[in-house]
Amino acid sequence: MAKRAKSPEGAIGGLGDLAARRRQGPAPVHLWNPPDCGDIDMRIAADGTWHYCGSPIGRAPLVQLFASVLRKDGDRYVLVTPVEKVGVRVDDAPFLAVEMQVETKDGEPVITFRTNVDDFVTVDAEHRLRFERGAAEGLKPYVRVRGGLWALVKRALFYDLAALGAVERVGDALCFGVRSSGVFFPMCPASEIEGL
DSSP: OOOOOSSGGGSSTTHHHHHHHHTTSOOOGGGOOOOEEEEEEEEEOTTSOEEETTEEOOOHHHHHHHHHTEEEETTEEEEEOSSOEEEEEESSOSEEEEEEEEEEETTEEEEEEEETTSOEEEOSSSSOEEEEEOSSSOEEEEEEEETTEEEEEOHHHHHHHHHTOEEEEETTEEEEEEEETTEEEEEEEGGGGGGO
């Protein structure tokens, strides 16, 4: 049976120490293996809003704190502290890329995103872009934030990404995509550019 807490602060143990640790950098959640305490009534909506017991969590620092201890275990998203692990629901991606900056470094474009929880992600071989076909919204771009956690790139930024696109050969195929940090990220076959 899932634990029920009276407030989002009480939804997962050990958060007091984590707030201080967050100021020092990312929590080493990949190293922690605490007991699994089931699922809690926390959901990350497709628009990036975090909900607890059906209500949006309005305090940005609290959302940032929860985001700092989020990881993906197989197909399950969990909040992890040194003392417990609890599952949460994620509608699409746990984060939303809300701002994009493009710079040129050593003659190469470098794309950096800011997420809705104020993580900054530079697109490169480790933090790659992927593109999926959505049911109604067409091509959906995602950027890898860390581990198995991705950010959905806001639709308005998708058009900015497409404006940076070029056609390059990938294996035997011509693909339309974008380049960042010396890596090419294909969006679609070049023959489908008109459909974007």
